[in-house]
Amino acid sequence: MKILVSGATGFVGGAISRHLLAAGHEVRALSRSSTRAAQKYDADEIGRKALADGRLTFVEADVTKPDSLLPAVEGMDAVVQAAQFTGAPVEDPARGLTYAAVDRDGTLNLLGAIAKVYGRATAGPDPARFPSGSPRFLYMSGITVAPEAQEPWNAAKWQAEEAIRGSGLTWAIVRSCWAYGPNDTALNRILGYSDYLPFVPVFGRGEDPLSPVFVEDIGRLFTLLIAYPEKATDTTLKLGGPDTVTLNEFVSLALRAMGRRRPLLHIPKPLGKVQGAVMQYLPGRPLTPDAVDFVAQGGAVTDADRAALAELFPELRTTPLREGLGSYMNR
Numbered sequence: 001m002k003i004l005v006s007g008a009t010g011f012v013g014g015a016i017s018r019h020l021l022a023a024g025h026e027v028r029a030l031s032r033s034s035t036r037a038a039q040k041y042d043a044d045e046i047g048r049k050a051l052a053d054g055r056l057t058f059v060e061a062d063v064t065k066p067d068s069l070l071p072a073v074e075g076m077d078a079v080v081q082a083a084q085f086t087g088a089p090v091e092d093p094a095r096g097l098t099y100a101a102v103d104r105d106g107t108l109n110l111l112g113a114i115a116k117v118y119g120r121a122t123a124g125p126d127p128a129r130f131p132s133g134s135p136r137f138l139y140m141s142g143i144t145v146a147p148e149a150q151e152p153w154n155a156a157k158w159q160a161e162e163a164i165r166g167s168g169l170t171w172a173i174v175r176s177c178w179a180y181g182p183n184d185t186a187l188n189r190i191l192g193y194s195d196y197l198p199f200v201p202v203f204g205r206g207e208d209p210l211s212p213v214f215v216e217d218i219g220r221l222f223t224l225l226i227a228y229p230e231k232a233t234d235t236t237l238k239l240g241g242p243d244t245v246t247l248n249e250f251v252s253l254a255l256r257a258m259g260r261r262r263p264l265l266h267i268p269k270p271l272g273k274v275q276g277a278v279m280q281y282l283p284g285r286p287l288t289p290d291a292v293d294f295v296a297q298g299g300a301v302t303d304a305d306r307a308a309l310a311e312l313f314p315e316l317r318t319t320p321l322r323e324g325l326g327s328y329m330n331r
């Protein structure tokens with residue numbers, strides 16, 4: 001299959017692309033810089049092999065620039081959307097770096113490009129608008145997304161999901177829990193404090209439940225979605241790891257996997273938000289009040305969510321937390 005991956009240079013989109021390539025698919029990796037994308041994939045064995053086979057190509061496009069997406073979506077069997085704005089979760093509206101501009105409108109622009117390239121003119125909403133052979137649309141969403149959720153990340157992703165559901169294309173949406181892995185920026189940033197502090201700061205009480213998912217499992221799920229389109233046609237799935245823990249437990253387990261012990265220092269959220277309110281005006285905009293809410297939030301799957309996914313894809317084994325962390329945390 002020929003698959004466009006938007007966000008292919010990112011943490012999640014990179015894992016999805018590698019798994020698709022390893023399964024023998026052709027990937028067109030979308031990035032705002034093909035040079036950067038080529039460097040990323042050249043550093044990886046699967047990427048190098050796929051480049052040599054001609055199964056990996058690059059397309060330079062920007063999801064906020066609709067016209068740049070037309071050549072990107074052409075000739076594809078599926079489009080995977082896993083792009084998010086640079087610097088997330090710290091929004092910077094003055095530079096167009098927001099959930100609304102990239103996560104939501106970027107998705108709308110991809111759908112618009114597919115409609116221009118493949119769609120038939122109709123008098124109104126019509127599922128037959130897209131002839132067979134039009135690409136499927138697979139979207140990487142978040143576990144906290146819900147119709148009533150008001151936070152900027154949840155609202156933007158909900159609106160993107162709704163646009164996909166109403167697009168007339170066939171689609172699948174994956175609402176994923178916090179993803180961790182060798183190159184993640186979130187867990188690794190928290191753990192990085194232990195390089196030079198005798199404690200690890202955590203915003204909030206750290207007691208909300210999380211079901212962290214190993215990034216390779218996301219790659220495996222998207223590869224199954226591509227392999228078995230009939231199993232998840234127009235379906236919203238929830239993906240989490242097999243262990244549900246608090247943020248405190250997650251960070252402590254990761255520290256232990258690194259061979260370190262550090263107490264966690266809890267920064268009350270209101271204090272963190274005051275910090276964010278000041279730091280948003282510093283160069284590089286290191287923190288905002290909303291970003292404090294984002295990093296302090298929980299996000300877990302239920303047993304029913306796990307059972308629903310297992311029923312569709314019994315072959316998908318999600319990686320236990322200790323095993324996932326232990327596979328790369330021995331630095």
Ligand SMILES: NC(=O)c1ccc[n+]([C@@H]2O[C@H](COP(=O)([O-])OP(=O)(O)OC[C@H]3O[C@@H](n4cnc5c(N)ncnc54)[C@H](OP(=O)(O)O)[C@@H]3O)[C@@H](O)[C@H]2O)c1
Nearest residue numbers: 007008009010011012031032062063082083084176178179
């Ligand atoms: N990481 C997690 O724990 C997690 C959990 C649940 C859901 N998600 C969702 O998964 C998606 C990917 O997250 P991630 O952690 O992989 O993000 P990431 O590592 O920050 O990657 C972001 C990607 O978006 C691309 N991008 C940014 N702005 C773009 C633009 N204007 N046009 C085209 N591409 C653009 C970047 O490509 P270039 O810079 O090369 O252009 C990069 O490939 C997001 O929607 C996120 O909400 C992530």
